Amino acid sequence: xxxxxxxxxxxxxxxxxxxxxxxxxxxxxxxxxxxxxxxxxxxxxxxxxxxxxxxxxxxxxxxxxxxxxxxxxxxxxxxxxxxxxxxxxxxxxxxxxxxxxxxxxxxxxxxxxxxxxxxxxxxxxxxxxxxxxxxxxxxxxxxxxxxxxxxxxxxxxxxxxxxxxxxxxxxxxxxxxxxxxxxxxxxxxxxxxxxxxxxxxxxxxxxxxxxxxxxxxxxxxxxxxxxxxxxxxxxxxxxxxxxxxxxxxxxxxxxxxxxxxxxxxxxxxxxxxxxxxxxxxxxxxxxxxxxxxxxxxxxxxxxxxxxxxxxxxxxxxxxxxxxxxxxxxxxxxxxxxxxxxxxxxxxxxxxxxxxxxxxxxxxxxxxxxxxxxxxxxxxxxxxxxxxxxxxxxxxxxxxxxxxxxxxxxxxxxxxxxxxxxxxxx
Amino acid sequence: xxxxxxxxxxxxxxxxxxxxxxxxxxxxxxxxxxxxxxxxxxxxxxxxxxxxxxxxxxxxxxxxxxxxxxxxxxxxxxxxxxxxxxxxxxxxxxxxxxxxxxxxxxxxxxxxxxxxxxxxxxxxxxxxxxxxxxxxxxxxxxxxxxxxxxxxxxxxxxxxxxxxxxxxxxxxxxxxxxxxxxxxxxxxxxxxxxxxxxxxxxxxxxxxxxxxxxxxxxxxxxxxxxxxxxxxxxxxxxxxxx
Numbered sequence: 146x147x148x149x150x151x152x153x154x155x156x157x158x159x160x161x162x163x164x165x166x167x168x169x170x171x172x173x174x175x176x177x178x179x180x181x182x183x184x185x186x187x188x189x190x191x192x193x194x195x196x197x198x199x200x201x202x203x204x205x206x207x208x209x210x211x212x213x214x215x216x217x218x219x220x221x222x223x224x225x226x227x228x229x230x231x232x233x234x235x236x237x238x239x240x241x242x243x244x245x246x247x248x249x250x251x252x253x254x255x256x257x258x259x260x261x262x263x264x265x266x267x268x269x270x271x272x273x274x275x276x277x278x279x280x281x282x283x284x285x286x287x288x289x290x291x292x293x294x295x296x297x298x299x300x301x302x303x304x305x306x307x308x309x310x311x312x313x314x315x316x317x318x319x320x321x322x323x324x325x326x327x328x329x330x331x332x333x334x335x336x337x338x339x340x341x342x343x344x345x346x347x348x349x350x351x352x353x354x355x356x357x358x359x360x361x362x363x364x365x366x367x368x369x370x371x372x373x374x375x376x377x378x379x380x381x382x383x384x385x386x387x388x389x390x391x392x393x394x395x396x397x398x399x400x401x402x403x404x405x406x407x408x409x410x411x412x413x414x415x416x417x418x419x420x421x422x423x424x425x426x427x428x429x430x431x432x433x434x435x436x437x438x439x440x441x442x443x444x445x446x447x448x449x450x451x452x453x454x455x456x457x458x459x460x461x462x463x464x465x466x467x468x469x470x471x472x473x474x475x476x477x478x479x480x481x482x483x484x485x486x487x488x489x490x491x492x493x494x495x496x497x498x499x500x501x502x503x504x505x506x507x508x509x510x511x512x513x514x515x516x517x518x519x520x521x522x523x524x525x526x527x528x529x530x531x532x533x534x535x536x537x538x539x540x541x542x543x544x545x546x547x548x549x550x551x552x553x554x555x556x557x558x559x560x561x562x563x564x565x566x567x568x569x570x
Numbered sequence: 571x572x573x574x575x576x577x578x579x580x581x582x583x584x585x586x587x588x589x590x591x592x593x594x595x596x597x598x599x600x601x602x603x604x605x606x607x608x609x610x611x612x613x614x615x616x617x618x619x620x621x622x623x624x625x626x627x628x629x630x631x632x633x634x635x636x637x638x639x640x641x642x643x644x645x646x647x648x649x650x651x652x653x654x655x656x657x658x659x660x661x662x663x664x665x666x667x668x669x670x671x672x673x674x675x676x677x678x679x680x681x682x683x684x685x686x687x688x689x690x691x692x693x694x695x696x697x698x699x700x701x702x703x704x705x706x707x708x709x710x711x712x713x714x715x716x717x718x719x720x721x722x723x724x725x726x727x728x729x730x731x732x733x734x735x736x737x738x739x740x741x742x743x744x745x746x747x748x749x750x751x752x753x754x755x756x757x758x759x760x761x762x763x764x765x766x767x768x769x770x771x772x773x774x775x776x777x778x779x780x781x782x783x784x785x786x787x788x789x790x791x792x793x794x795x796x797x798x799x800x801x802x803x804x805x806x807x808x809x810x811x812x
Contacts, residue, residue: 147688149688149689150686150688153683153689161671164671476667477669477670477671479667480667480668480669481669481680481684482628482652482655483626483628483655483661483667484655484656484661484680484681484684484728485652485653485655485656485657485681485684485685485732486652486656486684487648487649487652487653487684488648488649488652489649490684563628564623564628564629567628567663567667
């Protein structure tokens with residue numbers, strides 16, 4: 146068959162749709178919903194996948210995060226006015242991990258103190274994070290303006306700090322706060338840099354055990370140890386409660402993702418022997434990734450099922466209408482056969498019509514899907530990513546549905562006896 | 571005048587299976603030469619419709635031979651029969667059988683389309699034929715917008731478009747009023763004068779009486795074949811009035 150003839154047959158198929166616009170549209174509805182949901186599914190799925198990757202990218206697949214947590218039994222006895230809770234990871238633990246867990250390639254300590262930062266007369270509730278300089282790069286804390294602190298700052302215990310843009314806003318400073326000082330625990334810290342991002346993603350913040358309400362201030366680890374110490378005090382009316390945690394967080398790195406789970410097990414065993422109370426947690430980003438991927442797979446499976454069902458229903462609708470159309474057009478089929486159409490020509494004619502309905506429905510479905518994605522993006526926190534090849538996938542599927550569900554009606558049409566078809570009333 | 575367009579030899583047609591076999595045609599023999607204009611008459615149930623279906627390659631005989639334009643077409647397969655219908659036969663029906671979704675030009679183009687002719691070659695041929703039946707002014711009208719007489723003229727153009735060896739007309743004036751019927755018959759006489767071979771089934775005794783050769787069927791057999799006698803016409807007329 147020449148290209149010209151194929152195009153002509155396609156043109157006839159498309160013209161068939163215009164013949165009865167309302168019926169064609171109703172027939173297409175199934176395809177519109179089916180393809181729309183396929184497109185939406187693919188885009189939302191891709192968005193979720195990208196989100197997971199970004200999340201894990203922030204935490205690092207080769208990292209294991211150990212957080213000190215306050216054990217439930219560690220509450221202030223009612224008869225005591227002063228109470229210092231001691232729990233969590235210790236300096237000893239860090240040394241012990243380095244000594245006994247061979248896969249550890251790097252170990253970063255974090256000292257966190259909840260303090261008020263003063264800027265002139267402004268007071269800002271803050272989480273002061275004493276971190277080693279490498280920590281900044283590891284968690285993607287890039288400096289937007291100013292500079293990051295270095296090992297020199299750390300070693301010389303410089304009183305310098307990095308703050309989030311939100312902190313700067315809260316200062317309501319008339320002068321550029323960069324280079325100004327804030328007072329933390331009575332010590333003046335120079336703001337040497339302002340971080341680019343306003344905050345961590347919620348999952349990262351959770352994994353790093355950060356308090357969402359307080360502003361993070363990053364200072365060199367040694368500085369924080371020498372000035373602020375490890376004691377966090379919470380003063381309430383009439384009582385005083387404090388906790389002493391030597392290391393609020395230890396970040397352990399391994400060389401490759403394969404070592405992550407073994408290392409996590411070793412860490413758990415090594416620390417478990419030293420801690421009677423459950424006063425630390427082990428967060429494994431890779432595990433989070435795998436959990437998310439499992440969830441994602443389930444989600445995809447359900448979506449594929451839903452999309453398949455709507456496409457199936459759409460296809461059945463097309464087959465149903467085509468069967469009715471064929472009965473209606475029996476005489477036409479008879480005339481065409483009398484004028485020399487072979488069975489194959491009749492088959493091709495009706496297959497082209499079903500495929501046209503399916504593909505045009507698929508196209509409209511694509512548009513509907515894209516509109517739906519816009520709606521989802523606007524009214525939910527879901528992310529959706531549309532890739533051009535999804536449209537291709539959706540159109541191929543509609544084409545396949547059109548052919549598949551056109552086969553039976555087309556066969557019925559082609560098998561008609563031309564004599565009885567011609568006399569059909 | 572010597573060319574044989576159509577020859578039947580011992581043509582039979584049976585329907586049903588086993589003990590319920592119904593024999594509709596009992597061994598017909600018939601020769602029609604090029605340029606003949608032959609009427610087929612007979613009461614309903616005489617087998618003329620079955621004969622017409624066989625002549626039109628819409629059906630296969632149970633036994634016997636059928637040569638159409640020199641080719642034995644009695645036992646062709648389905649695709650080959652379609653090809654014969656397409657190339658050797660032009661159908662003209664009582665109810666016109668134009669396809670309502672296609673316009674006049676597209677209806678006339680259909681046989682050429684199924685013959686695989688490219689679109690640009692079809693158009694001049696169709697226009698030429700539509701001009702010859704006086705329908706050039708309605709090229710893009712749809713059948714529902716045409717009168718019965720116009721529809722039949724378009725159908726005749728469609729039947730001629732592939733230059734068939736045989737025109738098969740089934741009661742072509744049956745659905746027309748007398749004025750339009752007379753016009754269509756005039757057109758048939760012109761086609762005959764141009765040398766085309768026409769086989770026409772008719773119930774109308776006046777039309778049959780005017781044809782040069784009439785084949786009369788009865789109970790699946792040819793009972794008379796030749797120039798219509800006045801007696802035959804009179805008998806049919808009185809039969810119709812009775």
